[in-house]
Amino acid sequence: MLATVRPPAELRGSVQVPGDKSISHRALILNAVAAGNARIENLASGADVASTAACLRELGVEVTDQGVAGVGLHGLRAPHGPLDCGNSGTTMRLLAGLLAGQPFETTLVGDESLSRRPMDRVALPLAQMGAHAELHPLRVGGGKLRGAVHEMATSSAQVKSALLLAGIQAEGTTRVTEPVRSRDHTERMLAAMAAPVRVDGNSVEVRRADRLDPLSLRVPGDLSSAAFWIVAAAFHPRAQVALPDVGINPTRAGILRLLPVARIKEGKQGGEPTATLHAATLRGLRPWAWSDRLSAELIDELPVLAVAATQLAGRTVIGGAAELRVKESDRIAAMTAGLQAMGARIEEREDGWEIEGPVRLRGARVDSAGDHRVAMALAVAGLLAEGETEIEGAECVAISYPGFWDDLESLSGTGDA
Numbered sequence: 001m002l003a004t005v006r007p008p009a010e011l012r013g014s015v016q017v018p019g020d021k022s023i024s025h026r027a028l029i030l031n032a033v034a035a036g037n038a039r040i041e042n043l044a045s046g047a048d049v050a051s052t053a054a055c056l057r058e059l060g061v062e063v064t065d066q067g068v069a070g071v072g073l074h075g076l077r078a079p080h081g082p083l084d085c086g087n088s089g090t091t092m093r094l095l096a097g098l099l100a101g102q103p104f105e106t107t108l109v110g111d112e113s114l115s116r117r118p119m120d121r122v123a124l125p126l127a128q129m130g131a132h133a134e135l136h137p138l139r140v141g142g143g144k145l146r147g148a149v150h151e152m153a154t155s156s157a158q159v160k161s162a163l164l165l166a167g168i169q170a171e172g173t174t175r176v177t178e179p180v181r182s183r184d185h186t187e188r189m190l191a192a193m194a195a196p197v198r199v200d201g202n203s204v205e206v207r208r209a210d211r212l213d214p215l216s217l218r219v220p221g222d223l224s225s226a227a228f229w230i231v232a233a234a235f236h237p238r239a240q241v242a243l244p245d246v247g248i249n250p251t252r253a254g255i256l257r258l259l260p261v262a263r264i265k266e267g268k269q270g271g272e273p274t275a276t277l278h279a280a281t282l283r284g285l286r287p288w289a290w291s292d293r294l295s296a297e298l299i300d301e302l303p304v305l306a307v308a309a310t311q312l313a314g315r316t317v318i319g320g321a322a323e324l325r326v327k328e329s330d331r332i333a334a335m336t337a338g339l340q341a342m343g344a345r346i347e348e349r350e351d352g353w354e355i356e357g358p359v360r361l362r363g364a365r366v367d368s369a370g371d372h373r374v375a376m377a378l379a380v381a382g383l384l385a386e387g388e389t390e391i392e393g394a395e396c397v398a399i400s401y402p403g404f405w406d407d408l409e410s411l412s413g414t415g416d417a
């Protein structure tokens with residue numbers, strides 16, 4: 001599908017972004033092995049979370065639109081064939097951790113993009129805990145797990161979560177330490193389910209759990225989806241966008257420090273902080289230079305922040321983001337190609353970009369590389385550009401934000417600039 005984006009005269013309205021993808025995966029997976037039923041509201045609507053739900057059904061768990069009927073830590077049944085994780089790295093890595101502790105072996109497969117992504121980062125530490133773990137395709141399970149101390153070389157919430165899910169099934173204690181703390185949704189949810197979990201700086205420790213209490217929750221809106229509207233509003237000359245009930249977990253909220261937005265109605269949903277955000281035109285922002293710490297906090301926002309940097313007066317250097325090379329696409333290369341085609345002054349570095357602004361972007365035909373966040377980031381570039389931007393492979397937004405094109409239209413109104 002080809003999407004066409006034109007710069008609107010103004011960006012105005014309220015958008016209910018989908019439920020948080022990371023929290024939704026965890027709500028399904030942890031409740032699947034909890035001791036009872038959980039109601040889940042506002043589950044992420046995209047294809048990634050649907051992949052997790054489908055895999056859990058293959059493992060004998062009842063998952064409906066209302067919630068999950070937990071089968072307990074020992075109640076999963078061996079699937080009839082390989083589990084298809086689709087495009088979802090979170091599904092594959094978190095399930096690998098859970099299934100490593102089960103008495104049966106499971107093969108996990110995915111689409112072309114997911115099949116290219118590194119899985120040794122979960123298979124190797126799981127093997128260290130005594131799991132049977134093979135690669136190409138990923139196959140885990142059937143071993144007896146023992147606790148281990150993991151010092152991760154690269155921060156990753158997916159890997160950390162996989163090891164914690166194995167850890168709650170292992171003999172003894174499992175400790176995971178990251179160089180920089182990644183998103184902590186798993187730790188929060190395990191604690192809310194009464195699992196033996198302890199956080200200490202950049203380390204998390206778990207012990208074998210006898211049971212998990214089911215956790216009913218309303219999933220907060222996804223800040224990584226809201227990020228597209230925050231950037232579009234910040235750099236559009238006439239913008240006012242309300243984003244109700246969005247998650248503002250501090251391990252995810254780096255974007256709110258770079259692009260200040262008003263927060264009202266701060267609250268808590270499912271053990272996670274939330275707020276209604278009011279994004280509007282920002283002026284006088286200075287260029288950015290940042291380190292690994294910030295890149296971990298806003299890893300999924302980097303494609304759209306690269307767009308933002310084209311509008312800042314001066315040179316922005318984004319480093320410490322080599323992980324972007326092994327996401328759904330090589331996001332460093334995909335964003336460089338798209339933004340260069342639109343006239344941006346952006347150069348690739350091994351671990352990020354150097355971007356010189358401000359540049360008046362011009363519409364062009366650009367490629368999503370089949371990557372949802374690249375497609376949406378280039379759409380935001382199109383909202384800020386002169387003329388018409390055409391985005392190839394636009395259907396991939398359905399991975400995390402199926403209503404994205406409708407929301408873009410509703411915020412743009414009818415008037416072209």
Ligand code: S3P
Pocket residue numbers: 021022023025090155156157158159161182183299300323
């Ligand atoms: C996620 C963790 C991040 C992020 C991904 C979702 C999660 O990946 O990029 O979109 O839900 O744990 P890594 O753990 O590989 O950094």
